[in-house]
Amino acid sequence: MYTQGLDQKGEDAGRTAETAERLAAFQARIDAEEKIEAKDWMPDAYRRTLVRQISQHAHSEIIGMQPEGNWLTRAPSLRRKAILLAKVQDEAGHGLYLYSAAETLGTSRGQMVDDLLSGKAKYSSIFNYPTLTWADIGAIGWLVDGAAIMNQIPLCRCSYGPYARAMVRVCKEESFHQRQGFEIMLSLSRGSEEQKAMAQDALNRWWWPSLMMFGPGDSDSKHSAQSMAWKIKRFTNDELRQKFVDVTVPQAEFLGIRVPDDELEFDAESGHYKFGEIDWQEFFDVLAGNGPCNRQRLQKRQRAHNDGEWVREAARAYAEKQRRKAAA
Amino acid sequence: MSNKEWPLYEVFIRSRAGLSHRHAGSVHAADAQMALDHARDVYTRRNEGVSIWVVRSSEIIASDPAESSAFFEPAADKIYRHPTFYEIPDGVENL
């Protein structure tokens, strides 16, 4: 997913040398549900918002491989291992589709990668939590990918064509991710008492961070209104969070595990679940770099990048040699 | 490190025989063969393709969207190019 709206600084909505007519014509195209393509004129702020959102989304996919990668060598069976490997590869693919979409806006891949490695760019808070047991792999697929799907499906209709098309690709692959996670939770919750307890423990730890994936509440989300007007976003953070709770609680009931929220109750009148207050201090702490695994995640990515430098260099040298040979 | 970035290639995929190649996205690669390998790994993990084209992004020549109304204007007033322009009386068939 993982477009949390992580930078909450206000942007002066394209007040550079852009004429009012151009802005109005652009908004008219958006209002008519026309897609904006890479080479089309667009307000600076629209471009900046998209580069930020798409690159954060890409970084989240890339960093998101780490918590699950942690269990690849310890998966309980060959079947589980093959599935998890395919899932983690998909996440790498999602990152690459998204970098590719962001590059169409004129920011280079190298720049985006540098921003991630230097710690300047943000990624989804959820990936800064540790995966302590195998049940966490189930909880991630079920809850984290579930929340991602909720967030990503409306992005398939985003006004920016390359982003929307990348999201269509991503969404086609996500439902396998969620199902494999649910299947893990199902096996555990039908297993021994110990396995059931593992499933419960994983839900206890992942429930609230999953709700935080949708970003701050609508009253604190400064970007929301402009992104809605530009049809980058189609639903508010709180709307998506509510949908997620509504579909997920019955699934937990089916599994026979308890959502860790004393205030959770179904409100027959509205047809929605009421749920307790999110600990936003925790959310902002994790975003600020002080979650349980922030430093570890970044260090691991930096190490992987640096360790791969000789491979990139060798490939460049080989390509150059082949070119010279062909020219001779 | 960014100044030594591998070049960008656009990726086109034929999803099955009988269909045209269609733009899928892009990949970075040191050379054309690596671009094909990366395109396969990134865009066809579920048999989405039977053939892949890659082309250096810098080699693509594109029409300018800012000029598109003037560029495509010559076709706009030639409605007689469409069969719906012609009125066929009732009773005439197979036309």
Ligand SMILES: [Fe+2]
């Ligand atoms: Fe993903």
Ligand SMILES: [Fe+2]
């Ligand atoms: Fe996923």
